[in-house]
Amino acid sequence: MLPRLAVAILTAVIAVLYPPWNAHGEATRPRARDLGIAPGDLTPGPLNAITDVTGVAVGHATLIDGNRVFTGATAIVPHPGNIFQEKVPAAIVVGNGFGKLVGSTQVEELGELETPILLTNTLNVWEAAATLVDDTLAAPGNEAVRSVNPLVGETNDGWLNDIRQRPLRAAHFREALRTAASGPVAEGCVGAGVGTMTFGFKGGIGTSSRKVTDTDSLFMVGVLVQTNFDGRLAIDGVPVWREFTAASNVGDNSPARHGSCMIVVATDAPLDARQLKRLARRALVGMGRTGANFSNGSGDYVVAFSTAKSVRIPYDPRSKTRETVVLNDAAITPLFEAAADSTEEAIFNALVRATTTRGRDGHVAEAISINKLKQALAKYGRGKVEGK
Numbered sequence: 001m002l003p004r005l006a007v008a009i010l011t012a013v014i015a016v017l018y019p020p021w022n023a024h025g026e027a028t029r030p031r032a033r034d035l036g037i038a039p040g041d042l043t044p045g046p047l048n049a050i051t052d053v054t055g056v057a058v059g060h061a062t063l064i065d066g067n068r069v070f071t072g073a074t075a076i077v078p079h080p081g082n083i084f085q086e087k088v089p090a091a092i093v094v095g096n097g098f099g100k101l102v103g104s105t106q107v108e109e110l111g112e113l114e115t116p117i118l119l120t121n122t123l124n125v126w127e128a129a130a131t132l133v134d135d136t137l138a139a140p141g142n143e144a145v146r147s148v149n150p151l152v153g154e155t156n157d158g159w160l161n162d163i164r165q166r167p168l169r170a171a172h173f174r175e176a177l178r179t180a181a182s183g184p185v186a187e188g189c190v191g192a193g194v195g196t197m198t199f200g201f202k203g204g205i206g207t208s209s210r211k212v213t214d215t216d217s218l219f220m221v222g223v224l225v226q227t228n229f230d231g232r233l234a235i236d237g238v239p240v241w242r243e244f245t246a247a248s249n250v251g252d253n254s255p256a257r258h259g260s261c262m263i264v265v266a267t268d269a270p271l272d273a274r275q276l277k278r279l280a281r282r283a284l285v286g287m288g289r290t291g292a293n294f295s296n297g298s299g300d301y302v303v304a305f306s307t308a309k310s311v312r313i314p315y316d317p318r319s320k321t322r323e324t325v326v327l328n329d330a331a332i333t334p335l336f337e338a339a340a341d342s343t344e345e346a347i348f349n350a351l352v353r354a355t356t357t358r359g360r361d362g363h364v365a366e367a368i369s370i371n372k373l374k375q376a377l378a379k380y381g382r383g384k385v386e387g388k
Contacts, residue, residue: 029188029355029370032348036377036384037235039289039348040341042334045209048345049185050222052209053266055079055307058224059180060191060205061172068162068360073128074191074205075176076117076224076264079307084136084145087112087313090305091277095284099260099299102129103151111273112313113305115150116177119192119226119262122156124168131173153262153301155228157195160359185224188353192262195359196228198351199241199291202365203227206350210338212269214331219269221338223283226262227350229300231293235348236382241291243376244368259298261287261347265339270308270326280304282336286343304339 032038033048045052057077064070078088090113092104102125107113115136118128132150136142157163176191185207187193193204209222232241263283271279280302287300294300310325327335356367377383 029353029367031187032345032352034384035352035370035374036382037345037348039236039286039344040210040337042210042212042338042341045211045220045222047184048209049207050076050209050224050264050266051182051185053220053222053268053307055182056222056266057180057182058185059176059178060186061175062190062194063167063172064194065167067358069165069167070161070195070357070359071121071124071157071163071168072191072194073168073173073176074119074193074226075180077177077180078113078116078266078305082139082141083116084114084139084148085141085315087114087315088305088307089271089273089276089311089313090303091273091280093277093280093284093302095287095300095302096259096294096298098297099154099301100125101153101301102126103149106149107151113151115148116180117264117303118152118173118176120152120154120168121161121163121192121195122154122158123163123166125152125154127166127168127170128152128173131170134170135174135177151303153226153303155192155196155226155260155262155299157228159195159197159363160357160365161195162360187349189355189357192226193350193354196226197365198227198229198347199231199233201351201368202354202357204350204354206346206348206353208342208345208349210342212334212338219267219335221265221267221269221335221342223339223342223346224264225343225346225350227347229259229261229292229298230295232291234289234291235377238377238380238382240373240376243379244372259295259300261292261298261300263287263302263343265302265304266307267335268307269335270310271306272311272324272326275326275329275332276304276306278332279335279339282339283343286340287347289340289344290347
C-alpha cells in the first residue's frame with residue numbers, strides 16, 4: 001500500500017493532468033459513448049481515438065486572446081519517423097469543395113502524403129503550410145529536398161473569432177506539431193476547434209476509432225474531425241433537432257450556417273491510394289447520418305491515409321520497382337463500416353465535449369445541453385438508461 005503522502009501527491013498529479021473542470025470553469029462534459037451513443041456494432045480501440053492507430057499522434061495549439069481571438073491549430077502526424085523520406089499512401093474525397101485544402105492536388109495526383117496534416121482557420125492556412133515546409137526542409141536527412149507538398153485543411157471560425165486578424169504564427173503551428181502525442185486526444189474547444197460551431201451549438205474537435213477483426217488479422221480505423229457545419233441533428237435515428245429550440249443567434253450569412261467539416265481517417269490496414277479513396281467516401285456516410293446539410297457554402301473534405309509499412313513510399317527508391325502488400329478488396333467492407341461509424345461518433349464527441357464560448361462582438365456559442373439531450377434520446381428509447 002502506498003504511504004499516505006504518496007497517495008496525496010499522486011491524487012494531486014491526476015487532478016492536474018485530468019481535472020474535473022475545464023478551462024472555462026465548467027464541469028468536464030461526457031463523451032458520446034458515456035451517454036449511450038455508440039454507432040454501429042464494431043468495438044472502439046482502447047482510447048476510442050485516432051491515436052489507436054499505432055504511430056499516429058495528435059497535438060493542439062489553442063489561441064484565446066482577450067474577447068476577440070478564439071482559434072488554433074491541430075496537427076495529425078502519421079508516424080514518428082521522417083514522413084518526407086517515408087511517405088504514406090493517402091487519398092482525398094471532396095463532399096463539397098467550398099474550402100481551402102492546401103496541397104490536395106498533389107495528394108490526388110500521386111496518392112501519397114509527405115508531411116503531417118495541419119488543421120486551422122480559413123485565413124491562416126498559408127502560414128500553416130509555410131511552417132510545414134520550413135520544418136520539412138530543416139529536418140535531418142532532407143538537406144537536398146527542393147520541393148515539399150504540405151497538407152493543410154480549415155474551417156471558418158469567423159463567428160466567434162476575429163478571423164481577419166489572422167493571428168496564428170509559425171510558433172502556434174509548431175506547438176501543435178511539438179505536442180503531438182499518441183495518447184488520449186483532447187476534444188471540444190481545443191486547437192482548430194476553439195471557434196467552430198456544429199448544428200447551431202458549439203462544436204470543435206472530436207475523435208473515435210473502431211477495431212476490425214477477422215480470423216487472422218486485426219486492423220484499426222481512427223477518425224478525427226474539425227466540425228463547423230449545420231443541418232438537423234439526428235442521433236441513432238432520433239430527430240434530436242425537434243427537441244431543441246433555436247440553438248444560437250448565428251446569422252444566416254455566418255459561415256457556421258454553411259459548413260464545413262474536415263475529416264481525417266487513419267488506418268493501419270495495408271491500403272493503397274485507390275482503396276483509401278474508397279474508404280474516405282464512407283466517412284461522408286457517417287457525417288450524413290448526423291444530419292449534416294452539406295450546404296452550398298460548405299467545405300467538407302476527407303483525408304485518408306494508411307500507416308502500414310508494407311505500403312509506405314520511399315522518397316529515394318533504390319530500384320525502379322517497389323513491392324507492396326495490400327488488402328484484398330473482398331476484405332475491405334468492414335473497414336468501410338468502421339470509417340462511417342467512427343466519423344459519426346467523432347462528430348458527436350466534438351458536439352458533446354464542447355463548452356459554451358463567448359467570442360467576438362458578444363457572439364455566443366452555447367454548448368448543447370447534456371440533460372436535454374438525454375431527455376430527447378430517452379423519449380425515443382435511445383441513449384443510456386440511468387442506473388445501468
